[in-house]
Amino acid sequence: xxxxxxxxxxxxxxxxxxxxxxxxxxxxxxxxxxxxxxxxxxxxxxxxxxxxxxxxxxxxxxxxxxxxxxxxxxxxxxxxxxxxxxxxxxxxxxxxxxxxxxxxxxxxxxxxxxxxxxxxxxxxxxxxxxxxxxxxxxxxxxxxxxxxxxxxxxxxxxxxxxxxxxxxxxxxxxxxxxxxxxxxxxxxxxxxxxxxxxxxxxxxxxxxxxxxxxxxxxxxxxxxxxxxxxxxxxxxxxxxxxxxxxxxxxxxxxxxxxxxxxxxxxxxxxxxxxxxxxxxxxxxxxxxxxxxxxxxxxxxxxxxxxxxxxxxxxxxxxxxxxxxxxxxxxxxxxxxxxxxxxxxxxxxxxxxxxxxxxxxxxxxxxxxxxxxxxxxxxxxxxxxxxxxxxxxxxxxxxxxxxxxxxxxxxxxxxxxxxxxxxxxxxxxxxxxxxxxxxxxxxxxxxxxxxxxxxxxxxxxxxx
Numbered sequence: 001x002x003x004x005x006x007x008x009x010x011x012x013x014x015x016x017x018x019x020x021x022x023x024x025x026x027x028x029x030x031x032x033x034x035x036x037x038x039x040x041x042x043x044x045x046x047x048x049x050x051x052x053x054x055x056x057x058x059x060x061x062x063x064x065x066x067x068x069x070x071x072x073x074x075x076x077x078x079x080x081x082x083x084x085x086x087x088x089x090x091x092x093x094x095x096x097x098x099x100x101x102x103x104x105x106x107x108x109x110x111x112x113x114x115x116x117x118x119x120x121x122x123x124x125x126x127x128x129x130x131x132x133x134x135x136x137x138x139x140x141x142x143x144x145x146x147x148x149x150x151x152x153x154x155x156x157x158x159x160x161x162x163x164x165x166x167x168x169x170x171x172x173x174x175x176x177x178x179x180x181x182x183x184x185x186x187x188x189x190x191x192x193x194x195x196x197x198x199x200x201x202x203x204x205x206x207x208x209x210x211x212x213x214x215x216x217x218x219x220x221x222x223x224x225x226x227x228x229x230x231x232x233x234x235x236x237x238x239x240x241x242x243x244x245x246x247x248x249x250x251x252x253x254x255x256x257x258x259x260x261x262x263x264x265x266x267x268x269x270x271x272x273x274x275x276x277x278x279x280x281x282x283x284x285x286x287x288x289x290x291x292x293x294x295x296x297x298x299x300x301x302x303x304x305x306x307x308x309x310x311x312x313x314x315x316x317x318x319x320x321x322x323x324x325x326x327x328x329x330x331x332x333x334x335x336x337x338x339x340x341x342x343x344x345x346x347x348x349x350x351x352x353x354x355x356x357x358x359x360x361x362x363x364x365x366x367x368x369x370x371x372x373x374x375x376x377x378x379x380x381x382x383x384x385x386x387x388x389x390x391x392x393x394x395x396x397x398x399x400x401x402x403x404x405x406x407x408x409x410x411x412x413x414x415x416x417x418x419x420x421x422x423x424x425x426x427x428x429x430x431x432x433x434x435x436x437x438x439x440x441x442x443x444x445x446x447x448x449x450x451x452x453x454x455x456x457x458x459x460x461x462x463x
Contacts, residue, residue: 002079003409004033007449008315010456014448016409017084020077021336023452027057028065036079040066084342085400098145099350100153102357102368103138103171105130105164111193111235114226115262115288115296121159123359123372129164130360135171137381138358143182152179155189157357157368162196172208189213191258193227194239194246202249210254214243217259218271218285225264226296240278247280256330258284262296266305269313276320276327284330287439289369289421298435307442314446318453334413334447345399348415352378352394366394369420394419397430404432410441 001016011029013022024032027047034043044062051057072078106129109121121127139154146152154175156168168190175186187210194214205212216239217223224234247255257280261268268285275283287306290297298306313329320326349355352366359371362381370376379386399405399416417440421433 001082001407001409002032004029005445007311007445008318008453010449010452012445012448012452013078014409015072015078015080016412017082018077018080019336019412020072020080021448021452022072022078023456027051027062028069031062031065032069032078035069035073084346087342087346096145097147097149098142098354098356099149099151100155100355101138101142102155102157102355103130103135104157104159104357104359104368104371105135105161105168105171106159107360108163109158109160109193110163110195110230111160112228112230112232114228115260115290115294117289117369118159118371125359125372128360130167130358132167132170132174134358134360134362134381135167136174137362139171139175139178139186141358141381143178143184146184150183151185151187153187153189155191157191160193160196161190162192162201165196165201169204172204187211191215193235194242195229195235197239197242197246202246205246206250206253212246212250212255213258213284214239214246214255215259216240216243216257216275217261218265218268219274222265222271223259226260226262244279254282256282256284258286258330260286260288262288263298263302264296266298266302267309268306269309269316272313272329273316276325281327282330283327287436289424291424303435303438306439310439310442310446314450317450321454322457331443332447332450334444334451336448336451345412345415347398348417348419351419352391366390367420369418370423393429401430402432404434404437408437410437410444413444414440 003014003016005012011024011026013024013029013032014020015022030050031043031047034046038046043066044059047057047062048059069078104123107121107123107125108127108129112120142152142154161168172188178184179186188208189211190205190209191213192215215227217227220234220236223236227235229235229238243257257275259268259271259275261271265271272283272285287298288296314332317326317329317332355367356378357365357368357371358381359365364378364380364385365371365376366378376390377387378391385391397416397419399411402416405411405416414437417432417436419429421436422431423429425433425435
């Protein structure tokens with residue numbers, strides 16, 4: 001299977017199974033499309049007819065082009081076979097191994113965001129925060145179930161985790177003690193709305209947090225439409241100076257300014273560029289997740305605009321990179337040479353199996369988007385994983401068990417997509433969120449185009 005598209009002046013051919021990417025001229029692009037259906041002579045005949053009048057398109061040149069295509073096919077870099085389905089059918093490696101926890105240290109929040117899927121951080125329950133003992137139990141649980149894995153991930157999440165800040169620091173200190181004892185390495189992430197950032201938070205995070213996610217939706221009017229304080233005040237002017245100070249002190253350590261776009265800012269590229277103009281160079285912007293009857297929900301009519309916006313963003317990023325003002329956009333980051341292992345490309349994020357969410361009470365869920373739904377309770381830190389049947393359902397999800405994924409060209413980039421989004425859209429974790437798929441495919445095309453442009457520009461400078 002191949003996927004062909006034109007973007008940014010490039011003719012791009014992706015060989016789905018091998019991951020090979022080819023940037024070709026118009027003639028080769030057309031010949032590759034015809035290759036599976038027609039013999040050599042017919043393809044050459046069609047090309048001579050289509051490009052009649054072009055003196056450079058001769059029978060000899062077309063013959064050489066066909067030979068080049070055939071050589072790529074023989075090398076399994078074009079129309080390569082799918083040799084990975086058998087891997088999906090094998091027993092999962094590291095069965096029962098958990099590599100990451102999302103610690104919901106605070107089911108409460110000091111913002112009242114209008115689109116919050118967690119209902120101001122309460123997740124259908126009461127306001128509460130995680131105590132130190134539960135946090136330590138979570139660290140012990142992760143170590144106990146990590147098998148031979150060395151690197152373990154812990155995300156501090158909410159609600160707003162800085163409302164439980166002293167406990168967060170104590171949990172980190174406990175994990176550092178345990179990692180020395182057990183030969184593990186913890187990597188911590190903190191997601192925050194920024195209201196409570198101070199010098200202590202900055203210093204500690206820059207020392208201990210592998211990554212920090214800072215929530216900002218972009219332009220003041222866009223951000224303040226939904227991201228309001230408990231008194232109804234917009235948060236932009238409060239958090240922006242704090243984020244600037246935080247990022248400046250962070251140096252070369254990872255962070256993301258992360259926003260959410262809705263029906264009311266389908267021109268979200270302007271928000272991303274606004275944040276770049278503020279000096280932030282690691283950016284992310286996600287589509288809102290909500291019931292379709294919400295006034296801010298994305299609609300079918302929005303989709304063409306959103307697809308155009310991703311292209312607009314990619315072109316803007318190209319221009320800024322060439323001008324020495326480049327920035328990273330999370331959904332355009334792509335490693336064509338290495339990237340995730342094959343198993344990861346097949347099975348996805350590992351929610352419900354390798355990755356779990358822990359509530360303040362110590363209950364276990366497949367991920368943060370399932371927290372609060374009793375149907376998805378997997379157990380607790382004290383009980384262990386008791387809902388083995390549900391966990392097995394998550395374990396079966398992969399690109400070959402989802403019918404829509406089997407023939408999709410993007411399957412090795414999304415690994416079937418988000419189980420939570422699929423469930424909220426279809427009622428099943430083993431299906432897909434079709435709207436999100438369409439957005440994702442465009443993001444992948446833009447990301448590939450940016451890599452092609454980078455490669456060709458680098459090589460042109462060498463010549």
